Amino acid sequence: MPDVELFSFKACPYAQRTRMMLIEKGIEYSLTEVDLYNKPDWWKELSPHGKVPLLRHNGGLVYESRVINEYLEEVFPEPTLLPESPMHRAKARIWIDYCDTYLLPALHNLIADRHNDEKVIRNRKSIEEKLLFIEKEGLRKLGGGPFFMGPDITLVDLQFMPFIERLPCYKELWGASIPKECSRLRAWIKTMQDQESHKRTVNSFEFHMQRYSKYDKAA
Numbered sequence: 001m002p003d004v005e006l007f008s009f010k011a012c013p014y015a016q017r018t019r020m021m022l023i024e025k026g027i028e029y030s031l032t033e034v035d036l037y038n039k040p041d042w043w044k045e046l047s048p049h050g051k052v053p054l055l056r057h058n059g060g061l062v063y064e065s066r067v068i069n070e071y072l073e074e075v076f077p078e079p080t081l082l083p084e085s086p087m088h089r090a091k092a093r094i095w096i097d098y099c100d101t102y103l104l105p106a107l108h109n110l111i112a113d114r115h116n117d118e119k120v121i122r123n124r125k126s127i128e129e130k131l132l133f134i135e136k137e138g139l140r141k142l143g144g145g146p147f148f149m150g151p152d153i154t155l156v157d158l159q160f161m162p163f164i165e166r167l168p169c170y171k172e173l174w175g176a177s178i179p180k181e182c183s184r185l186r187a188w189i190k191t192m193q194d195q196e197s198h199k200r201t202v203n204s205f206e207f208h209m210q211r212y213s214k215y216d217k218a219a
């Protein structure tokens with residue numbers, strides 16, 4: 001049995017980040033799927049917050065997807081998923097943070113406020129602004145693609161992709177779309193869709209829509 005064990009849930013975008021990371025690194029691991037709707041007692045005992053992803057390595061537990069991925073980067077440095085220079089590493093961390101601090105709250109707000117038409121319009125706009133910011137401040141100024149930071153895949157790509165994968169549902173259900181100016185973002189999405197780690201962890205539009213179907217149409 002490999003000494004890396006991941007506790008995961010098929011539909012979880014955070015766990016998908018780590019599954020992609022393990023594939024990118026070629027790390028052998030065992031996967032335990034947790035039923036989050038009916039949490040087993042062993043899980044409640046094991047997991048401090050009850051949330052996936054949770055990584056067990058050599059008996060130690062690591063949680064929070066971005067922390068897990070940085071941990072894996074440190075413990076399994078090859079192939080590296082962080083840029084070499086400290087300045088570029090700092091920039092990578094800025095974008096990793098941007099995903100969780102700016103983009104994700106905008107996505108979550110759209111769902112949370114879906115019954116309020118005014119807020120739907122405001123939240124839709126907020127998502128589009130975040131995507132434009134990624135296009136202009138990120139993709140146009142960084143390494144020139146095809147990945148977020150340049151020619152090589154990094155932790156930044158893994159941070160964003162599971163959530164970008166779900167954007168078509170936000171469009172279908174609540175009208176939030178990728179602004180037309182975001183040509184680099186579109187090219188980046190294509191690059192990521194071709195990546196083996198994404199192909200092996202992606203869920204279909206229909207799968208996501210079925211899960212989102214508990215949220216009724218807002219407009």
Ligand SMILES: N[C@@H](CCC(=O)N[C@@H](CS)C(=O)NCC(=O)O)C(=O)O
Nearest residue numbers: 012013014050051052053064065066
């Ligand atoms: N900030 C956490 C978020 C993880 C998270 O919210 N996971 C969800 C599934 S997508 C979960 O385990 N929910 C179960 C619960 O909250 O009890 C991370 O990045 O790992």
